[in-house]
Amino acid sequence: MTRTVVIDPFTRIEGELSLELSVDESSSTVASAKATGSLFRGFETIVLNRDPRDAAPILSAICGVCYCDHHVASVRAIENAAGLTTYSADYSTEKTSIPANAVLGRNVVMGADWAYSHMVHILALAGPDYHLYGLIDALKPAFSLSGYADLLREFIVPAQQYMNQTITLWGGKTPHPRATVPGGNPVMPTADVIEQTRRKVGQARALTDLIVPVVWNYLTANVAQLGALGKGPGNFVSMGAFPDPTTSAGIDRMPLLIPRGVITYPGATPAPFDPSKITESTSLSWYNQPETQAVLGEQSPVPDMSSSPAYTWTKAPTYDGMVCETGPLAREYVSGIYPKLGQIIKGKVSGVAGLPYSPKGSAFDRMTVEALELLALVGSANNTRNLQFLGQPLGLSPVDVLQGLGLPQSGLIEGWLDGMHVGEPSYVPTYQNPGNAEGIGLWEAPRGSLLHWIRIGDSKVANYQVLAPTTWNASPGGPLETSLVGTPVGQTGTNDDLRPAAYVVRSFNLCMACAIHAMDARGNDRYVKVG
């Protein structure tokens, strides 16, 4: 016997998600899950026939949470089409003709964007599930906090504001700073802007130094439960982020701080990433075209809700035919940072074999990696050796963790500021409309891998495709649905019965608006024919 439980609307995520759980009555666990993305906007036809540069300021509004990411991924696709930035054959490095200052300026903006997004997700979106990690009690007696509103006012809202103000210094406003354009970052790195940025990062660090250890200790104390929830497909994709123009090769051969790669089974060595191996299926989605297509050059299908057995606007992407998870866990697995953290804590307490705690990922792993990335971005001055695991002392401080991982104590954002050269350009007016060309913009958004692809024909946008993180994670048959299977469901008849399912869903940090974007409602005649 099964019964059906529907959660709709699913709150404290971005966008419209309806979740249908089929619960096995005998075992009181989820037998199957269906995730329905129930909002469709259709960005890819809106940018058609426009000046290619106009795509970026429009497509930034795919997402109002990770706004910088869509904007920069789009600018990068246009720069790639125009020949300003190119990828090595294995996509492991990039060559650019835009100034190093511009590369670093974008890194600062994107780093602040990751940090703010992680703060909001960990604390305000997922936080209530975890009773706010016990932060209110943990911060006493130094701070007088009587409830969630106090925590929001004193810690959560200010911390994310410092990061948004950082982006504003380099982009004008948030959400949707539209300052970056093909050719670089017109906001020059002056001594004043750099100093103001350092001050903002320092203010954020003062708060995260108090918050992150409490979150870490809460999650690791509950690892037995959280580590058993939300096992994913075990395949992970990362499309890379943060090119480094400060090596001896300069802008001619930039390695990536977050490398591109694919892990196809737990423990595997990451394989090189190849975007031509990505396909999208719409057989379970509300579109008229069930055939699987390569995402590069894909002809967006027409919305069609009559198609059965479709149940969502989200398409189903695969890499080399494999369902993949993306997100902080995926990329820090590929980068090796998270396994390295596992080596650091292994042996310090009994019962930890390494990280990821669950080889196919878990709610614990996803949340913990986000906290780790936040620490890495803003850095730490916290030398108090009070980090725990399973409630046992590790004898490590946040600073020890950063040093052990080879990460700068003052954080990655300040590291990028250090690499800038005041007085040198951060923009070059070399962009020229290529007339007819294709370009790819690869990036990692806070929630995972982001691909923008543009075809320019007759100097206009002839085709545009976006593949966003939540399209992978919330796709029909994808990691979210897979990871919910086996999740226990209580029998008290209250919302608490679904707490474990909520842990799993929110661990993916879903963004439904990002996930659903594509289509061509008038059929292929909408497309400008090229060549």
Add this chain to the structure above:
Amino acid sequence: MVSVDRRDFLKLCALMGVGAVIILYSSEIKRVIGQVAEQGGGKIHLIWLNLASDTGCTISMLQASNPDLIAAVEKLGISADFWKALMTPDYDLGWVSAGYAQEDLSQVPLFNAAFGDAPVDVLVVEGTPQVGTPHGSSQGFFCTTGIHNGSPVTGYELLQRLAAKASYVVAVGQCSSFGGIPAASGNVTGAVPVTEALKQASVSTKKPVINIPGCPANPDWVLLTLTTVLQGQDADLDDQGRPKAFFTSYIHDNCPRRDAYDRGQMAKTFDDPVGCFWELGCKGPITQAACAKTKWNGGTGFCTQAGPMCWGCMHPNFPDTPTSEFFAPLERTPTMLGVNVDEVGEVAIAGAAGILAVHAVKRSLGKKEKEPEKAETPPEQPAEAKQ
């Protein structure tokens, strides 16, 4: 700090431009908010409805600083009964049906407000209503939220029910105010502004819909407008439904590079540290907004301060003509203040005083607010003029 009572405060807003008020009277704003709360007595029930949106305006509200969001919610006595992205822990799972509390409207305040007896004082709409019909489905099914009587409920239906019931309807952001990007040329979902969607459904509201456009809306403007109406004062709206305090002057009027424009010094590339970005596509001359006065993100900056230019994200037609092509210059003759930009350059050589005199004359004629409107309907549209 100067102390003013509430009515004087409102007069100040009108007379000085709210930007100055925010800077000079931030503590006064907090005091006024406190008074509203004392006089209001009960809770103010607010529903934040997301339609075709990217949640950017919700994130923008987290950046509010004068007043900040938490202080405003607490002091105004707002009960945010439904705000999907920022739900309080009490309602953290949303609408759970089948096997739990099916059709128990109290489980989800959004549905209790739309279909039940729960009061709605303020309806905030974020995102564009979609009145189109997907193939093989029914009107409005491009966006559904929740299930009622066993069927998905469209965002369009929720809008109609809640707007008819609410004391105030506030369209927050470009999408709900003017359609924005989801309603841009090429969209196929029947996305239209809130006012248009309600008109098509023959739904009338108790008060005129207040539009606070922008991609995103400026959070300080939203909270100050809410403060105003929750005092029982009608917001002073222009013919586009926008609070005049925030949408009268043009970005161009208060741009940090205005001096360069007046001198006829035009930037030729985006890395020009001084020049006006008109020729590179800046839309400040046709965009009415108080960005320069109040700034963004706690006074940190705004688009033409950081650089390079205004993208026109509060212009009623954004992102279509005349805000795009974004990198094409606005039509130049005889649009701005009656002065051709090329001529400005020539005149500047003759003497900057002449330019200032032109502005002075225009101001004295009281045409300053009207004239840039002409730029919106130039003889040749920029998009067509190019290629």
